Amino acid sequence: MKALIVIALLGVVTMMSEVFRFKKLLLPLVVVGLLAACGLAIGDWNTAIRYYSDMVYFDNYSLAFTSLIIVLTLLWLIISKGYFVSDSSRAEHATLILFTLCGGVIMTAYSDLSMFFVGLEILSISLYVLASSNKHDLKSNEAGMKYFLMGSFATGFLLFGMALIYGAAASFNLVKIAEYVQTTAAHGQTPMFVYTGVLLMMVGLMFKVSAAPFHFWAPDVYEGAPTLITAFMATVVKTAAFAAFYRLFSTCFGDISGFWAQTLAVISAVTMLTGNILAVSQTSLKRMLAYSSIAHAGYMLMAIVAMNKISGGAIFLYATAYSLGSLGAFACLHAISKYGDESIENLKGFAADNKIWAGLLGVIVLSLAGIPPVAGFFAKYYIFYGVFQSNFTWLVLVAILSSLIGVYYYFRIIITMVQPRSEKATVLPALTGAHKALLLISALLALGIGIYPAFLQGLLS
Amino acid sequence: MNPSLPFFVLATLSVFSALMVVLSRKPVHSVLYLIFCFFTIGGHYLLLNAQFLFAVHIIVYAGAIMVLFLFTLMFINMNKELEPHKSNLLKGAATIAAGCLLLVLVAATKGAETLPAISKTSDIGTVSNLGKALYGQYLLPFELISILLLTAMVGAVMLGKKDVE
Amino acid sequence: MFSLEKLVSIIQAWLQSTLRDPWAYVVVCVMVGVAAIALFAILGLMLVYMERKVAAHMQIRLGPNRVGPMGLFQTTADTLKLVMKEGLTPDGADKFLFNLAPFMVMIAAMLILAPIAFAKNFQIWDISIGVLYVAAVSSVAVIGILMAGWSSNNKYSLLGAMRSAAQIVSYELSAGLSILAIVILSGSLKISDIINSQADGWWIIKGHIPVIIAFIVFIIAVTAETNRAPFDLAEAESELTAGFHTEYSGMKFALFFLAEYINIFIGCAIGATIFLGGWMPFHIGNWEAFNHVMDFIPSSLWFIGKTVFLIFLIMWFRWTFPRLRVDQLLNLEWKYLLPISMVNLLVVTLMAIMGWHL
DSSP states (O other): OHHHHHHHHHHHHHHHTTTTTOGGGHHHHHHHHHHHHHHHHHHTTTOOEEETTTTEEEOHHHHHHHHHHHHHHHHHHHHTHHHHHTOTTHHHHHHHHHHHHHHHHHHHHBOBHHHHHHHHHHHHHHHHHHHTOOTTOHHHHHHHHHHHHHHHHHHHHHHHHHHHHHHHHSOOBHHHHHHHHHHHHHTTOOOHHHHHHHHHHHHHHHHHHTOGGGOTHHHHHHHHSOHHHHHHIIIIIHHHHHHHHHHHHHHTSGGGHHHHHHHHHHHHHHHHHHHHHHHHTOOBHHHHHHHHHHHHHHHHHHHHHHOSTTHHHHHHHHHHHHHHHHHHHHHHHHHHGGGSOOBGGGGTTHHHHOHHHHHHHHHHHHHHHTOTTSHHHHHHHHHHHHHHHTTOHHHHHHHHHHHHHHHHHHHHHHHHHHSOOOSSOOSOOOOOHHHHHHHHHHHHHHHHHHHSHHHHHHHTO | OOTTHHHHHHHHHHHHHHHHHHHOSSHHHHHHHHHHHHHHHHHHHHHTTOHHHHHHHIIIIIIIIHHHHHHHHHHSOOOTTTSOOOOHHHHHHHHHHHHHHHHHHHHHHHTSOOOOOOOTTOOTTSHHHHHHHHHTTTHHHHHHHHHHHHHHHHHHHHHHSOOOO | OOOHHHHHHHHHHHHHHHSOHHHHHHHHHHHHHHHHHHHHHHHHHHHHHHHHHHHHHHTTOOOSOSSSGGGTTHHHHHHHHHHHSOOOOOTTSOHHHHHHHHHHHHHHHHHHTTTOEEETTEESOOOTTHHHHHHHHHHHHHHHHHHHHHHTTOHHHHHHHHHHHHHHHHHHHHHHHHHHHHHHHHTOOOHHHHHHTTTTSOHHHHTHHHHHHHHHHHHHHHHHHTTOTTSGGGGOHHHHTTGGGTTOOHHHHHHHHHHHHHHHHHHHHHHHHHHSOTTOOOOOTTOHHHHHHHHHSOHHHHHHHHHHHHHHHHHHHHTTSOOOOHHHHHHIIIIIIHHHHHHHHHHHHHHHHHTTTO
């Protein structure tokens, strides 16, 4: 709760920086504020308090995710310095980013569907604007518009679902809904209302996390939005959305999992396959990362399908590993996309020029692909293990198959990197200090988690 | 007189106007039907004795949002040529998807147990009760909605303003 | 002295004794409808006459003085002329919307009449959200205006409608906020409660400076909402011919014209009700004798007197201030009136919490 208040106030203060002319302090202010928020969130560990007539519930699950998204935002801030120093509307950018984070925190901690909706809308509306924040670029405008339309459509489904659930359970409170679902399920009299509501909410959430049949907006939006915002969307926002998804389904609808688990399993399989297969044929690194993020959404959905003791920790570990990997990859992409061309070919000769940094990028890509010593492998391992325990063996097989496809295109990045420079590419990606720092941090963290994954996983088990 | 007659009249009107929103050829007509639809929904609030909600619904939706919609639409010269063309396949797919959703919803409602409507004399929708709910149980979401509105405002300003530097 | 309250109760008693239950209700509805329409017609005629006479007085002229005694029947004659004219529908207009628009505007104006208390216990519908209802319904008139402007298929009409709508939508905010100031003080949205809360003094007197500020903002907002000079650029004759009703003629034009004056009346009636006590006579604290003398004047006269005074004020503005440009108009609202009324609202809230107004 304290973290939430600090972030919200920080957003308001940064907004004022334009009026009271302390724009130069913007970045330090945001960093200090976020560190404070993160500290406060970690300080609340093991307290599990329900605030304001059970509107938010900061248990360890939500505190872990809150800290995670704050840390990810801090890491993201390393490469986005330019966004906050030179741009003419940097105060607004900072405000919107902080408000997005605020929405994300609400989404990890809500204990009432009304709060969930408010959090989701705060998050989405800031993102719609951020996606189109490159005002003079038509692609960015299109991305914002597309995201807005699709997002509102999804919100409509979600609200419809919430209304039906409310109609059945007569409450927005997660605990009361869970009680209602449990009692009716025990007598085998769950009304159709609940099923329809669950289904509609699922559709809405699928849109938000860009799962397979509802993923069409994602590549275009990820491609059109400014690279930094794409990085933010693919990491912080996706983590928050999955935290909310898992929280809702694990708290409320665990007792009727027979109804939705199969559906979700199929969707997760389709998502993984679609994401990975379509990523193979991409030439633009940004689009490839977009499809890869769709595929990762499929893996994370598996944890929701499994829904057993270890899935909470598994989804947390996966979100961490995936977000760190993506941040690193996006740092690289940001470095090469400065010249407007985001094609993979630009990476040619990268290894020859910057041996250390290419190595670190290699570590990150290995983590994304899920190759043993790095974090990604263990994240996948725990997820697969959980699903296996819940008797979805076929889903595990599909996941392994699609991971193999994933390995193919992730290795393409590494192979391109070590190839000699092509004659066409006149400019080389120049890594600035910020990019190097982020690469280093995320690669080290990926390795560290790979060495001792049980720490993160055990936090929530 | 059947006590639920006003409800059925209003419900028919709202369904009709909602359909016309989609079916109208001219966008301005669609918006006007949408306004009409909002009025009929406001009528439903009145039937439930939620007069405050009725007034707010009309002020916010019909009076503010839709007026701005009309405003923008009237400035844009919408022609048929500019209308994006949808292939029949897409149209068919959309119809089937929406029809399935309708089927599911109807099935869900059909099997549901019904509860008596809130009596007309109940004052659950009055301003004081609403205020107590908003500042009591729902204090936190109510306050956080200010962040939501602030976000929208900051976003609109950011997208709308000229670049100075 | 006659009292409208007694009249109403006599009619109701008579109807209930002669007719069976649903029919008495129906007859009352019809009577209210007829009375409202009659009131509209009379108001329209009187206000137009008043406007011309006031204007003439300000410009040291005589004004209408040929038709009837002191020119009293001048407006009646004008109306007759309008009614007999042909109602044209321009080519390329959206016929349905074009013909619907004047009625929309008129119906919106009529609906606002419902919660207005014309005299003690003389009110059509004392809805529990009184002033909010007024705000809600008056926002509908904008749609009628936009419809008229767009369906005329005429650039002047469209521009006039846009200006008018922008103006009404913006000024509705500060009008609403200044009404809210009184709502906070009286603790109710209901019109009858607001009036009764002024039994020991009108709000403008016992509400100190914040209420006076709210009143001034409200009067400015009403002037702007009714598109009257100095805010009449929606129908600035020299620029836009006649604004959104350029293409209208005959009876439909008369309806717009009438609605405009009705809206002035309604705005002033609301202002008189919430700031000047509506039908509540002028009372001073506990001066029993003085208060009794004041009570002797019928409540309907108090209400009409206050309303006409406010209408006169608004007519006075027209011949005092020059017309604003569109940017000045919007600046005035968004940069001055809105912040002022928001801060004022906070002050009023503080006042209500501390009980300074008692």
